[in-house]
Amino acid sequence: MKLNKHSSRLTQDESQPASQAMLYAVGLTDEDMNKPQVGIASTGYDGNPCNMHLNQLAGEVKVECKIADMVGLGFNTIGVSDGISMGTSGMNYSLVSRDIIADSIETVMNAQSYDGLVAVVGCDKNMPGAVIAMLRLNRPSIMMYGGTIASGNYKGRKLNIVSAFEALGQKVAGEIDEQEYREIIKNAIPGAGACGGMYTANTMASAIEAMGFAMPYNSSIPAENPNKKSEAERTALALKGLLEKDLKPLDIISKKSIENAITMVNALGGSTNAVLHFLAIAYAADIDFTLEDFQRVSDRTPLIADLKPSGKYLMEDIHSIGGTPAVMKYLLDEGFLHGDCLTVTGKTLAENLKDVVALEFEKDQDVIYPTKDALKSTGNIQILYGNLASEGAVAKISGKEGAFFEGKAVVYNSEQEANEGISNGDVSKGDVVVIRYVGPKGGPGMPEMLKPTSMIMGAGLGKSVALITDGRFSGGTHGFVVGHITPEAQSGGNIALLETGDTIRINAEKNTIDVLLSEEELQERRANWKAPAPKHKKGILHKYSKIVASASKGCVTDG
Numbered sequence: 001m002k003l004n005k006h007s008s009r010l011t012q013d014e015s016q017p018a019s020q021a022m023l024y025a026v027g028l029t030d031e032d033m034n035k036p037q038v039g040i041a042s043t044g045y046d047g048n049p050c051n052m053h054l055n056q057l058a059g060e061v062k063v064e065c066k067i068a069d070m071v072g073l074g075f076n077t078i079g080v081s082d083g084i085s086m087g088t089s090g091m092n093y094s095l096v097s098r099d100i101i102a103d104s105i106e107t108v109m110n111a112q113s114y115d116g117l118v119a120v121v122g123c124d125k126n127m128p129g130a131v132i133a134m135l136r137l138n139r140p141s142i143m144m145y146g147g148t149i150a151s152g153n154y155k156g157r158k159l160n161i162v163s164a165f166e167a168l169g170q171k172v173a174g175e176i177d178e179q180e181y182r183e184i185i186k187n188a189i190p191g192a193g194a195c196g197g198m199y200t201a202n203t204m205a206s207a208i209e210a211m212g213f214a215m216p217y218n219s220s221i222p223a224e225n226p227n228k229k230s231e232a233e234r235t236a237l238a239l240k241g242l243l244e245k246d247l248k249p250l251d252i253i254s255k256k257s258i259e260n261a262i263t264m265v266n267a268l269g270g271s272t273n274a275v276l277h278f279l280a281i282a283y284a285a286d287i288d289f290t291l292e293d294f295q296r297v298s299d300r301t302p303l304i305a306d307l308k309p310s311g312k313y314l315m316e317d318i319h320s321i322g323g324t325p326a327v328m329k330y331l332l333d334e335g336f337l338h339g340d341c342l343t344v345t346g347k348t349l350a351e352n353l354k355d356v357v358a359l360e361f362e363k364d365q366d367v368i369y370p371t372k373d374a375l376k377s378t379g380n381i382q383i384l385y386g387n388l389a390s391e392g393a394v395a396k397i398s399g400k401e402g403a404f405f406e407g408k409a410v411v412y413n414s415e416q417e418a419n420e421g422i423s424n425g426d427v428s429k430g431d432v433v434v435i436r437y438v439g440p441k442g443g444p445g446m447p448e449m450l451k452p453t454s455m456i457m458g459a460g461l462g463k464s465v466a467l468i469t470d471g472r473f474s475g476g477t478h479g480f481v482v483g484h485i486t487p488e489a490q491s492g493g494n495i496a497l498l499e500t501g502d503t504i505r506i507n508a509e510k511n512t513i514d515v516l517l518s519e520e521e522l523q524e525r526r527a528n529w530k531a532p533a534p535k536h537k538k539g540i541l542h543k544y545s546k547i548v549a550s551a552s553k554g555c556v557t558d559g
Contacts, residue, residue: 101129169458266379279554439488
């Protein structure tokens with residue numbers, strides 16, 4: 001294959017003898033020196049089921065690149081297991097890892113002058129990190145998701161990662177004993193793959209496929225399904241086509257393709273984390289996409305998937321009824337997707353979906369509903385404003401929680417305080433749990449609040465207690481929850497001024513979130529408020545807290 005005129009590679013230049021010598025040393029031949037060099041970035045590592053199989057998949061991509069007359073050169077970047085770090089200080093590093101992944105892929109690709117990129121990714125922050133890097137690099141690139149995990153089983157009941165967290169709340173509430181608690185934990189996750197519901201990993205994978213940056217079916221083929229390995233061949237051949245056509249990420253992404261992604265998020269009942277990540281993706285692509293755009297797309301998109309965390313089914317069930325392309329084909333036919341957007345296949349989204357078998361609603365499947373019977377007429381992602389969130393907040397409203405909540409605040413200055421308070425019975429029906437100083441600067445790192453929300457659900461308070469925070473929620477969170485409150489407490493947002501006993505009103509129909517205090521009272525409290533000292537004086541969390549942008553701007557670190 002002849003390299004296109006935009007190739008950044010210098011290795012064939014006779015003025016670069018050292019680079020040629022080093023490539024001969026790693027085994028390249030004279031013939032290889034005239035082939036495209038493809039960086040194969042893997043977030044594979046042993047300590048997480050989401051990622052433990054990725055290096056093997058990356059190896060398959062390397063083999064297929066060779067067969068396709070390209071040179072695949074593998075390298076690794078980091079990952080953080082949200083499931084393992086959840087509820088601990090390790091969760092502060094989760095969102096930080098997104099930008100480390102983007103930075104490290106950009107660094108290797110530019111330093112090595114590779115012609116194209118395949119990013120083999122698994123857990124939540126891997127995917128947006130890889131796509132952000134692709135947009136910065138603007139070289140032919142494809143994302144390959146490692147796939148969803150199979151469901152666990154205990155006494156005939158399907159389990160997943162959230163089952164383990166909610167089991168803790170059930171144990172605390174006395175609904176299950178220690179033995180059953182241990183058995184649920186042991187059986188929740190059977191092997192490789194990312195968390196099985198429409199949590200953040202599957203949300204981002206589905207949305208990025210809809211945006212055109214992954215191969216058709218990539219997001220819905222389970223990790224341990226034999227078809228996963230065959231994706232390596234499809235991916236390598238598609239990348240070769242991108243190189244030949246000189247089709248790059250900034251040729252594929254557009255405001256319309258991001259709208260396709262957010263439509264998919266809302267139709268499937270996806271994670272609020274998608275808001276942060278697609279704000280950052282849009283920023284990397286220099287596309288104007290704001291919180292108002294998320295609301296606009298949500299307002300016109302029905303929720304049609306009965307998926308966990310608020311529904312019954314898992315990503316493996318989407319695969320069993322035809323995969324994400326079948327869902328996209330239905331959304332396209334119903335007028336919810338832009339079919340003219342380019343994708344990494346070199347074809348438009350409509351062309352990719354042309355021969356996909358349509359969903360059959362009259363058959364015995366209730367995973368996906370027709371739009372006329374939608375679970376909710378609008379999307380689950382709602383953007384709220386008010387005196388508690390003048391720059392916006394993000395709620396995940398499936399319709400099962402109700403649309404209005406008013407209650408007395410129970411205020412905690414950390415997740416650990418909240419977990420202890422919930423365990424001790426300090427939270428009652430009708431309360432609004434407030435967890436603050438856990439935003440991008442205050443956390444630092446904007447940790448996810450899955451443990452407290454799961455404990456609330458497990459204790460049977462899910463429909464009678466709300467939770468608000470300047471932190472994030474896991475894609476596994478459900479219940480009446482509002483996160484990403486901006487300005488955050490560390491920056492002096494009004495959430496910092498709340499006191500236990502204040503009345504908080506959340507209206508998901510008017511999209512408002514307010515504390516029922518006068519402006520005079522708020523100003524009086526502000527006069528007595530001081531920002532807490534930074535929690536870290538050195539290291540990555542110190543650096544992150546200094547440079548990270550607001551959640552309403554996607555928590556970007558290069559703005």
